[in-house]
Amino acid sequence: MDEKFDAIVIGAGPSGNAAAYTLAKSGLKVLQIERGEYPGSKNVQGAILYSKALEEIIPDFREDAPLERHLIEQQMWVLDDESYIGTTYRSAEFNQEPYNRYTIIRAQFDKWFSKRVQEAGALLVCETTVTNLLMDGNRVIGVQTDRENGAIYADVVVLADGVNSLLAKKAGFHAELEPKDVALAVKEIHFLPEETIQSRFNIGEGEGVVIEMAGKITQGMMGTGFLYTNKDSLTIGVGCMLSDFKQQKITPYELLEKMKAHPAIKPLLAGGEMKEYTAHLIPEGGYKAMPKLYGEGWMIVGDAGMFVNAVHREGSNLAMTTGRYAAEAVIDLKEKKLPMTAANLARYQGRLEDSFVMKDMKKYKNMPEIFHKNNHFFTTYPELLNRAAHTMLTVDGVDKKSKEREIRKSFKQRRSLFGLMGDAFKMWRAFE
Amino acid sequence: MIPVKIEEKLFQNRYRVDAGRPHINIINQETCRVECKTQECTVCCPAGCYTAEGNGQVVLITDGCLECGTCRIICSTYRNVDWEYPRGGYGILFKFG
Numbered sequence: 386m387d388e389k390f391d392a393i394v395i396g397a398g399p400s401g402n403a404a405a406y407t408l409a410k411s412g413l414k415v416l417q418i419e420r421g422e423y424p425g426s427k428n429v430q431g432a433i434l435y436s437k438a439l440e441e442i443i444p445d446f447r448e449d450a451p452l453e454r455h456l457i458e459q460q461m462w463v464l465d466d467e468s469y470i471g472t473t474y475r476s477a478e479f480n481q482e483p484y485n486r487y488t489i490i491r492a493q494f495d496k497w498f499s500k501r502v503q504e505a506g507a508l509l510v511c512e513t514t515v516t517n518l519l520m521d522g523n524r525v526i527g528v529q530t531d532r533e534n535g536a537i538y539a540d541v542v543v544l545a546d547g548v549n550s551l552l553a554k555k556a557g558f559h560a561e562l563e564p565k566d567v568a569l570a571v572k573e574i575h576f577l578p579e580e581t582i583q584s585r586f587n588i589g590e591g592e593g594v595v596i597e598m599a600g601k602i603t604q605g606m607m608g609t610g611f612l613y614t615n616k617d618s619l620t621i622g623v624g625c626m627l628s629d630f631k632q633q634k635i636t637p638y639e640l641l642e643k644m645k646a647h648p649a650i651k652p653l654l655a656g657g658e659m660k661e662y663t664a665h666l667i668p669e670g671g672y673k674a675m676p677k678l679y680g681e682g683w684m685i686v687g688d689a690g691m692f693v694n695a696v697h698r699e700g701s702n703l704a705m706t707t708g709r710y711a712a713e714a715v716i717d718l719k720e721k722k723l724p725m726t727a728a729n730l731a732r733y734q735g736r737l738e739d740s741f742v743m744k745d746m747k748k749y750k751n752m753p754e755i756f757h758k759n760n761h762f763f764t765t766y767p768e769l770l771n772r773a774a775h776t777m778l779t780v781d782g783v784d785k786k787s788k789e790r791e792i793r794k795s796f797k798q799r800r801s802l803f804g805l806m807g808d809a810f811k812m813w814r815a816f817e
Numbered sequence: 818m819i820p821v822k823i824e825e826k827l828f829q830n831r832y833r834v835d836a837g838r839p840h841i842n843i844i845n846q847e848t849c850r851v852e853c854k855t856q857e858c859t860v861c862c863p864a865g866c867y868t869a870e871g872n873g874q875v876v877l878i879t880d881g882c883l884e885c886g887t888c889r890i891i892c893s894t895y896r897n898v899d900w901e902y903p904r905g906g907y908g909i910l911f912k913f914g
């Protein structure tokens with residue numbers, strides 16, 4: 386390929402698709418490169434889609450996007466070995482269109498998004514791995530691929546290549562990820578008849594439930610589990626920080642298998658047929674672990690830029706929004722006939738700072754550290770909460786006041802009053 | 818502990834293996850055998866691609882690799898893993914993801 390492009394986008398996940406779509410829509414000449422056989426064939430997500438971020442790019446996405454179920458109920462479970470205590474929030478408001486959140490299956494969703502990108506005019510090349518960025522001094526001028534005569538040139542390169550972000554690393558834009566800044570998630574998809582899912586979760590056609598889990602299922606590691614309802618399948622998974630995995634002797638698949646055997650989870654999966662086992666990293670280091678996001682002729686979007694809000698399980702929406710902002714920066718410069726220098730691309734960062742993206746990243750900047758240093762959030766508390774519930778709910782002739790006293794005592798025994806107050810304060814500060 | 822056969826899980830997955838061209842390589846076998854006492858890769862790889870042979874040696878077979886990146890990041894003391902993506906179109910092919 387001898388021709389030169391206005392922009393090259395590396396990756397066809399949500400961030401790359403959002404960027405390529407926005408660029409192509411404005412009439413720019415865009416090349417998108419994806420290493421998978423088709424977009425989505427390398428990608429893993431829970432997966433919950435937040436409508437807002439996609440709506441801003443493709444307002445009519447509901448017409449033909451492969452959406453599994455819209456969510457009407459959210460459960461949060463804190464698990465002990467044999468029990469869980471939880472909350473449920475279900476609202477009829479979630480049943481009013483336009484729906485706010487959906488479950489999706491990434492291999493299908495990414496394919497759909499990519500079709501829209503190509504219709505907008507971008508050129509997509511699959512089965513092609515970008516092996517290096519082409520540099521002229523410190524300026525990115527194109528990419529080297531693993532195809533024959535694989536050098537391709539462009540005014541700007543958008544790195545939407547996901548959490549491992551190998552290309553920016555090779556170019557020296559940032560250092561290797563640290564185990565404390567990434568979580569490893571493993572997950573399975575289990576197929577069941579649509580009606581079975583609906584009766585099991587007490588939902589109607591098209592309606593879905595989310596269950597987020599914390600506690601003993603992560604064996605003391607910092608992490609969470611999840612179970613989502615798709616149309617005729619369930620996804621179940623668990624993810625923990627790599628720094629914690631590093632110190633444990635349990636394999637990721639044993640962890641998942643143990644979780645699946647939990648007495649509260651097992652019946653939900655009963656009779657299902659497991660059809661795929663996947664693993665993927667999630668960049669959870671937060672604001673403090675973010676790399677530099679732009680430079681001479683390049684920008685980083687999505688997971689490659691550490692854009693994940695672990696507390697709210699947001700990632701794909703940040704990927705789409707950052708992809709769009711990066712594209713808008715390019716469009717603006719093109720209109721003004723300005724070069725793609727770092728100084729000019731700084732408007733991408735500016736846009737991020739003004740938006741919910743950076744505001745949220747900053748708001749939760751201390752969260753990872755707090756969890757890393759307070760491992761009892763994942764061990765002692767789940768156990769205590771479950772014991773407390775058990776004590777209160779067991780009818781055994783002991784008066785309720787004595788029971789309360791016993792619960793208070795057990796909390797203080799396991800964690801000093803000072804510790805309890807400290808925890809409450811830390812959580813409050815982190816969420817404030 | 819429940820015995821888990823990782824092969825059975827991976828059997829459900831679709832792959833296009835680039836035979837004879839592993840995309841991940843251990844840089845120095847001796848480092849694994851002699852220096853690395855913890856050998857985290859043999860525990861943390863979600864596809865069980867790394868096997869501890871008992872005599873200190875570690876064997877890597879990438880056929881079932883899910884391309885997650887864990888082994889590269891987790892080998893943080895010795896940086897002994899040379900990690901690339903497979904050639905375009907090869908490797909894991911998620912049906913659902």
Ligand SMILES: Cc1cc2nc3c(=O)[nH]c(=O)nc-3n(C[C@H](O)[C@H](O)[C@H](O)COP(=O)(O)OP(=O)(O)OC[C@H]3O[C@@H](n4cnc5c(N)ncnc54)[C@H](O)[C@@H]3O)c2cc1C
Nearest residue numbers: 396398399400420427431433515546547687688700701704
């Ligand atoms: C288990 C799990 C559950 C999650 N749940 C949720 C959720 O419920 N909701 C949510 O919003 N987010 C969730 N996330 C996060 C979300 O999946 C990510 O934030 C999102 O996928 C990031 O999009 P991206 O486009 O930046 O990266 P990716 O989706 O990883 O896309 C990167 C693309 O680049 C391609 N690529 C990489 N390198 C190259 C190269 N050298 N050459 C060519 N192509 C390349 C890859 O093949 C891939 O297609 C979850 C993540 C995981 C792992």
Ligand code: SF4
Nearest residue numbers: 849853856858892897
């Ligand atoms: S962690 Fe690294 S050094 Fe240790 S055995 Fe594995 S590859 Fe070798």
Ligand code: SF4
Nearest residue numbers: 862882883885886888
């Ligand atoms: S990339 Fe992931 S699946 Fe592949 S060998 Fe490394 S740890 Fe295992």
